[in-house]
Amino acid sequence: MSTKEAECRAIDKASQELIAKACDDCVELSWDRYEKQQPQCGFGLLGLCCRHCSMGPCNINPFGGEPQFGVCGASADTIAARHFGRMTAAGAAAHSDHGRGVAETFLATAKGEIKDYAIKDERKLYKFAMDFGIEIGDRDVKDIAVELGEKALACFGNQEGEIPTVKLAPLKRQELWRKQGIMPRGVDREIVEMMHRTHIGVDMEYKNIIKHASRTAIGDGWGGSMLATELQDILFGTPEPVASRVNLGVMEEENVNIIVHGHEPLLSEMIVAAAQDPKMLAYAEEKGAKGITLSGICCTANEILMRHGIPIAGDFLQQELAIASGVCEAMIVDIQCIMQSLPIVAECYHTRVLSTNERGKIEGAEHIEFHEDHALEIAKDIVKAAIENFPNRKGNACIPKDQMDLIGGFSHETINYLLGGTFRASYRPLNDNIINGRIRGIGGVVGCNNPRTSPLDSYHVRMVKELIKHDVIVLQTGCSAIACAKAGLMVPEAALKYAGPGLAEVCETVGIPPVLHMGSCVDNSRILMAAAAVVKEGGLGDDISDLPAAGAAPEWMSEKAISIGHYFVASGVYTVFSGSFPTLGAKKVTDYLFNGIEKDVGGKWAFENDPVEAAHMMIAHIDSKRKELGLDKGTERVLMDMADRRALD
Numbered sequence: 001m002s003t004k005e006a007e008c009r010a011i012d013k014a015s016q017e018l019i020a021k022a023c024d025d026c027v028e029l030s031w032d033r034y035e036k037q038q039p040q041c042g043f044g045l046l047g048l049c050c051r052h053c054s055m056g057p058c059n060i061n062p063f064g065g066e067p068q069f070g071v072c073g074a075s076a077d078t079i080a081a082r083h084f085g086r087m088t089a090a091g092a093a094a095h096s097d098h099g100r101g102v103a104e105t106f107l108a109t110a111k112g113e114i115k116d117y118a119i120k121d122e123r124k125l126y127k128f129a130m131d132f133g134i135e136i137g138d139r140d141v142k143d144i145a146v147e148l149g150e151k152a153l154a155c156f157g158n159q160e161g162e163i164p165t166v167k168l169a170p171l172k173r174q175e176l177w178r179k180q181g182i183m184p185r186g187v188d189r190e191i192v193e194m195m196h197r198t199h200i201g202v203d204m205e206y207k208n209i210i211k212h213a214s215r216t217a218i219g220d221g222w223g224g225s226m227l228a229t230e231l232q233d234i235l236f237g238t239p240e241p242v243a244s245r246v247n248l249g250v251m252e253e254e255n256v257n258i259i260v261h262g263h264e265p266l267l268s269e270m271i272v273a274a275a276q277d278p279k280m281l282a283y284a285e286e287k288g289a290k291g292i293t294l295s296g297i298c299c300t301a302n303e304i305l306m307r308h309g310i311p312i313a314g315d316f317l318q319q320e321l322a323i324a325s326g327v328c329e330a331m332i333v334d335i336q337c338i339m340q341s342l343p344i345v346a347e348c349y350h351t352r353v354l355s356t357n358e359r360g361k362i363e364g365a366e367h368i369e370f371h372e373d374h375a376l377e378i379a380k381d382i383v384k385a386a387i388e389n390f391p392n393r394k395g396n397a398c399i400p401k402d403q404m405d406l407i408g409g410f411s412h413e414t415i416n417y418l419l420g421g422t423f424r425a426s427y428r429p430l431n432d433n434i435i436n437g438r439i440r441g442i443g444g445v446v447g448c449n450n451p452r453t454s455p456l457d458s459y460h461v462r463m464v465k466e467l468i469k470h471d472v473i474v475l476q477t478g479c480s481a482i483a484c485a486k487a488g489l490m491v492p493e494a495a496l497k498y499a500g501p502g503l504a505e506v507c508e509t510v511g512i513p514p515v516l517h518m519g520s521c522v523d524n525s526r527i528l529m530a531a532a533a534v535v536k537e538g539g540l541g542d543d544i545s546d547l548p549a550a551g552a553a554p555e556w557m558s559e560k561a562i563s564i565g566h567y568f569v570a571s572g573v574y575t576v577f578s579g580s581f582p583t584l585g586a587k588k589v590t591d592y593l594f595n596g597i598e599k600d601v602g603g604k605w606a607f608e609n610d611p612v613e614a615a616h617m618m619i620a621h622i623d624s625k626r627k628e629l630g631l632d633k634g635t636e637r638v639l640m641d642m643a644d645r646r647a648l649d
């Protein structure tokens, strides 16, 4: 493969190098399979294909010719809205099933039924327990944790009322959700109802379908995902700023390289502990290695970066490349975003692909099932399996040099602390800097990678650079965060190099990068919490929809991204997607999602394929919100001496 061809697939040198190597090794990658899929089905791309019953599959002609209705009479708008609703339900289910697993482990830990986990952040335990209305007093930590675990677990199966965590949203937002009839009752209930409504012959009114998609998505963002994040912080510690490295160059030739890939920290936390065990290190030496290098891919990478500073090997489209390096002894996977091709790629090298979750087996992979009640023991077996594979390298190894420094670990508590200090932790400085115009607004840029939006990472990086250049501070999660970290945007020096003068000044004063890594995909709930905290701090309106803020997922591919995007929209955020959008062939439902829905929930969707143009759409939205708040004229900076200050008293 020529350098130019590799450059068309990825912007970073490490990926380019391994893409070319994989080609030389005759290994097929996602980009090759994407090309073989061309041309992709236009009906599917536009959301005009339905296969919900065996009278179909039915397609709708997007050019106005025949056919215009499915066999059952479903219109283009009904079909597209159902498709959108089911994507939301699947995304919400993925996040929430993760959240439920965490809640179960949390409860078992609190009851003392499993020994390898412990409550690490008592302060957060008390805070979250109070959010549930749990009495603290002089009660034992264990009792509080058991009650919290039971109440958290109940959120998933609630049939009536409201999920308690929605109370963390601004009051005005809660009232709006009640008025609109989209307040989620229970996480699972809304997902099940979404599946029912989109069954043949049930909900045939596109706005009504989207309305329930909103309820389902809110149950994800303010329910399932938020529960996952908060309980994980209590169990494993709330992230604090931590220095690390990112990209495929973090692997080390002389060491046993273990990569954890997937989503649930219940597994990866134990792998971190097992890989640091002196007995394991001695065993690695016995097998001829100098040590063990642990790194991560996708959101598991983000989880262990945030809490331990473990380096990140790569994002979604780099999972096959990590194996193609020829030095990855084991890729340990659990759930979500794992490519079925991994064992096939591994056939060319020596990598052991180890699936660990009962819900996620892969043909051709070895399976070592992980159970929380023997967590550390199983994690050690897995690490041992990787070490035993070290002598089996095939000699076709190549570790790219490329890696980048980054600072991760920006939980919303940390941002609060960094801005305000221990004794007066507060979002006040952020609000003040938005009000005085040094910071123009807040951008949330999240989501996946997709061969459709090649070269890899280019959409994320171009969009984020454009935002910070125009003084928009960017909050990131997921593979988008990994992409921008690789591009060097997550170190404090990036502020001086890439940010506009106002944002650069604030970043320099506080000592933070202009782009903040807030964690994994379930941690998008941290962005919701930060938005709610900014509203609560005052001076920028009384709802999230008033804030000069916008969101985006420029390289999205997963159904989880649709659920995330829709809970941001339903929370009042203007949200831009690129690449493709699942309703584009259906005019009325698309018009509603891109315009009409704003009057119902205060946020709306947009689609733009040029990431720089999309950044400017976000900036235009931020400016319109600044104008509504009366901040468009900017505030004159006044340097005050002591006499001026006394005069104010």
Ligand code: SF4
Residues within 6 Å of the ligand: 050, 051, 052, 053, 054, 055, 056, 057, 058, 070, 071, 072, 073, 074, 079, 200, 201
């Ligand atoms: S539900 Fe209607 S549109 Fe969908 S496949 Fe069946 S007949 Fe066709």
Ligand code: SF4
Residues within 6 Å of the ligand: 298, 299, 316, 336, 337, 446, 447, 448, 449, 477, 478, 479, 480, 521, 557, 558, 560, 561
């Ligand atoms: S950002 Fe997308 S690809 Fe990456 S881990 Fe999350 S859902 Fe998967």
